[in-house]
Structures are given as structure tokens and as C-alpha cells.
Amino acid sequence: MSEEPTIASARKVELLEAAYRHSLAHGLVDLSLRPLAAAIGSSPRVLMFLFGNKDGLLRELLARARVDELAMLDHIREPSNTTAIGLAAAVERVWAWLAADEHRQLLKLWAEAYARSLIEPDGVWDGFAATTVSDWLAVLAACQPPSERNSEEGARRRTLALAVLRGALLDLLATADYDRVTAAVHYQLALFQHRRAAVPRP
Amino acid sequence: MSEEPTIASARKVELLEAAYRHSLAHGLVDLSLRPLAAAIGSSPRVLMFLFGNKDGLLRELLARARVDELAMLDHIREPSNTTAIGLAAAVERVWAWLAADEHRQLLKLWAEAYARSLIEPDGVWDGFAATTVSDWLAVLAACQPPSERNSEEGARRRTLALAVLRGALLDLLATADYDRVTAAVHYQLALFQHRRAAVPRP
DNA sequence: CCTCCACTGAAACAGTCGTGTCAGTGCTGT
DNA sequence: ACAGCACTGACACGACTGTTTCAGTGGAGG
Numbered sequence: 001m002s003e004e005p006t007i008a009s010a011r012k013v014e015l016l017e018a019a020y021r022h023s024l025a026h027g028l029v030d031l032s033l034r035p036l037a038a039a040i041g042s043s044p045r046v047l048m049f050l051f052g053n054k055d056g057l058l059r060e061l062l063a064r065a066r067v068d069e070l071a072m073l074d075h076i077r078e079p080s081n082t083t084a085i086g087l088a089a090a091v092e093r094v095w096a097w098l099a100a101d102e103h104r105q106l107l108k109l110w111a112e113a114y115a116r117s118l119i120e121p122d123g124v125w126d127g128f129a130a131t132t133v134s135d136w137l138a139v140l141a142a143c144q145p146p147s148e149r150n151s152e153e154g155a156r157r158r159t160l161a162l163a164v165l166r167g168a169l170l171d172l173l174a175t176a177d178y179d180r181v182t183a184a185v186h187y188q189l190a191l192f193q194h195r196r197a198a199v200p201r202p
Numbered sequence: 203m204s205e206e207p208t209i210a211s212a213r214k215v216e217l218l219e220a221a222y223r224h225s226l227a228h229g230l231v232d233l234s235l236r237p238l239a240a241a242i243g244s245s246p247r248v249l250m251f252l253f254g255n256k257d258g259l260l261r262e263l264l265a266r267a268r269v270d271e272l273a274m275l276d277h278i279r280e281p282s283n284t285t286a287i288g289l290a291a292a293v294e295r296v297w298a299w300l301a302a303d304e305h306r307q308l309l310k311l312w313a314e315a316y317a318r319s320l321i322e323p324d325g326v327w328d329g330f331a332a333t334t335v336s337d338w339l340a341v342l343a344a345c346q347p348p349s350e351r352n353s354e355e356g357a358r359r360r361t362l363a364l365a366v367l368r369g370a371l372l373d374l375l376a377t378a379d380y381d382r383v384t385a386a387v388h389y390q391l392a393l394f395q396h397r398r399a400a401v402p403r404p
Numbered sequence: 405c406c407t408c409c410a411c412t413g414a415a416a417c418a419g420t421c422g423t424g425t426c427a428g429t430g431c432t433g434t
Numbered sequence: 435a436c437a438g439c440a441c442t443g444a445c446a447c448g449a450c451t452g453t454t455t456c457a458g459t460g461g462a463g464g
Contacts, residue, residue: 009410009411011410011411026321027321027322029231029318029321029322030322032450032451032452033451033452033453034450034451034452042412043412043413043414044452044453045411045412045413045414045453045454046411046412046413048452048453048454049410049411049412050411053452053453054451054452054453108317108320108321109321111316111317111320112317112318112320112321114313114317114372114376115310115313115314115316115317115318116231116314116317117376118310118313118314118375118376119228119229119231119310119311119314120229120231120232129372129375129376130376130377132376133373133376133377152385153389155382155385156382156385156386156388156389157386157389159370159373159382159383159385159386160366160370160386160387160389160390162369162373163365163366163368163369163370163372163373163383163386163387163390164362164365164366164369165369166365166368166369166372166373167364167365167366167367167368167369167370167372168361168362168365168369170316170331170365170368170369170372171335171361171364171365171368173320173331174316174319174320174331174332174334174335175332175335180357180358180361181361181365183354183357183358183361184358184359184361184362184365185362185365186358187355187358187359187362188362188365191393191394191396192393194393194396211440211441213440213441234420234421234422235421235422235423236420236421236422244442245442245443245444246422246423247423247424247441247442247443247444248441248442248443250422250423250424251440251441251442252441255422255423256421256422256423
């Protein structure tokens, strides 16, 4: 009666990786066990055995996608783990990663999960959107110099940086117009050089 | 043999409006005819008769949502139809509309349709994401003074403005942290006052 | 050798899906 | 009064869904 493993195993990670590749290509909306199993050389019976149920598989797929996302975030501050590289440099590096062709599928999957978690905040999608917001904000904060990091203006600046990156990403995913969107991001980088702008109206 | 109206009719617009309200509350992902019909006091048979098939209904729902979106865009330049109000003022007005509580559901529906059209570019969702990008960019361009409108920098500025609005919207929908996100948008408005920033590196 | 255990195949379960069929309603114009 | 049209109810069809039941594999450890 050990019908609920939920732990790792060689075959499980192998199938999860295959299912992940399939999800990157076809999205999660229409995911169903029989076609998925047929595509990755397995059977619905095995998927149920290894992941408990469909929600368990979905959860592990989202976790797998999150691994790729967090790996990117770690790479941002890589060259200098000790000194803060500044918000502008962080935005530039993140954008270089987001705009790369090979990440297009992953980012579309991310957008799908994000939107889904806005509509169905319960169950599998619970907190996905809110989690990525705080993940990214934390990384951007870590890139700010300490004096800026703890100020009110610093919080505004990193929330704004996150908005620019996410908004530009949405644009890029829809239009694939790399030049126009990248020019806009670089324009923002120039604006960011003006460290202390006039404080907005109260 | 008139089994395909696809045109307007009193009952049709009434049911479409009811289905639209239902979609705002529950999203489009799990929409299916029988529960929907039961919720809005109709029957799957009638929905099929009036909309042809489920895709027809979905198409009209997306069109209905687009009506609300375009009505907002028209309201942006309302007070002065003749003179351009400038990009910063346009962003401020759009953000006021986006951040209003009563539009939260519509904007979540919009996010869902946007993400879906990225993953399934064919069929019902065809071009939804790309269309909204160009719709909004056109409105922002119309708000720019003519001298700015046709310049390279003007194009960068409105693409950036769109990214800030969309990114801030994503943040707001996920965290509902109105104060933090609005402060970031206002910070960007201050940055926008510096009309001619240093040109980004080539 | 024999047992245990991770894994698998085939088939069936009850339920839901979109859609089609056939038969009506009830109101409108003539 | 009668024809026509917009709309509706009841029901069945085949396909597909997640999940379960039962019966096996095959290899590793005692």
C-alpha cells in the first residue's frame, strides 16, 4: 500500500523532465494525462503512481519551472557576490536573460502560470504570482547599494524596475519586436542614471 | 435551416452580458456550456443556437471585454480632444483607471486572455496580445505632442510607458499593494519630466 | 532460489465535455 | 385564424477526462 511516493526517484525525475519539456512546448492549459503520457513515452498509470494525481504532477512542473527562474536570479549578481552592482546594471542583465530566444518558451509558461494564479488563487496555483513578485524584488534589492536599499526611494526604484522588466517582457512575448522593446529598456536605464529625481507629488 | 445567426438580437446581447459577468467572476479557463448556462438562466442548447458553438461564444466574450478596454482608452484623451496632453499625463490617467478596484476583475480577465494568446496563437485567441499592444501604443502616441510623436525617442518613450503600465498592473493584480506600486508609477512620472535624457549607448 | 519492491499494461469506472436531433413553445405580422 | 420565426426543453451521441482495479513485469538483495 505504498501508492503515494511523492519523493524523488530516477524514473520520476526523468519523466518530470520530459513532461517539463512538453509543457514548455504546449503550455499547461490543455495538459491532460493520456496525451502527455503518450508524448513522453509513458502511461497515465505510471504518472498517477509517481505523482499521486494530476495536481501533484502540475505542482512539480511549476516547481521545476521555478528552478530555472531562480537559477537566472542567482546569475544576476554573479560576478561580484560581495559588492552591489546597482539597479541599472541588474536591470540590464535581467533583460539580457529575458530577451534571449532560448528562454521564450519558459517565459510564456511563466506568464500562463502567473495569469492562472490570478484567477484561481487556490490549489495548485496558490500564490504563484505573489511569490515571483517578492522573489524578484528581493533580488533587485540585493543589487542596490545598501544606502539606497533601505530608503523609501530605493523601494520605489526597484518596484519600478520590476514593472519595466515585466512590462517589456509582455510586449516582447506578444510582438517579438526585440529592437523596439530593448531600446525602451535602455531608455529607462538612462533615466535611472539620474539618481535623485524630483520627488513625486504627495 | 437558419441555425447560424451570429448577428445581434435582444436575447443574444442579454445572455452575452450575463455570460460576460460570469466570466469576469470565474475566468475563461474553466468555462463550459452547461454550468455557464445554468448560472445565467439559460441552456446549452440556446447558447449553441445563438452563438453557433463554444468558440463563437468565446469570441464574442473577448470582443465584449475589448469594448470595455477601448472605452477606457477613449476616455484618456477626453478633456482635450484637440491638443496632446503629453505622455506623463496619459500614463497618470491610465494608471488611475487600471488601479481602480472596480476594474480588477476585467484586468485579470485581460491577463488571462493575453497569456493564453501567447500559448495558443491560433483560433479564438488569435492575435489578442499583439492587438492590445498596438492599440495601447497608438493611444499613447496620440497623447504625445507631434514633435515627440514621430521621433525615435518618442517611440522609445511610449514603448517604455506601456511597459511600466503593464508591469505595474501585473504587480498590482498579484499583490494588491496599491501604495507601493502607485508610488513606483509616480516615480516614473517624475523621471519622465526630464524630457531629453542622455541617449543610451549605441 | 525466492522474495521484495519499483514500475508498468490493460481495462474499466463514473463523470463531463461539445454537439446534434427532434420536438415543441409563444409571440408577430398578415 | 394561420403561417412563420425566434427561442427553448429533453435527451442522446461519441469522445475525452481523472482515477481505480487487477494483474503482472523485471531486477536487486537475502
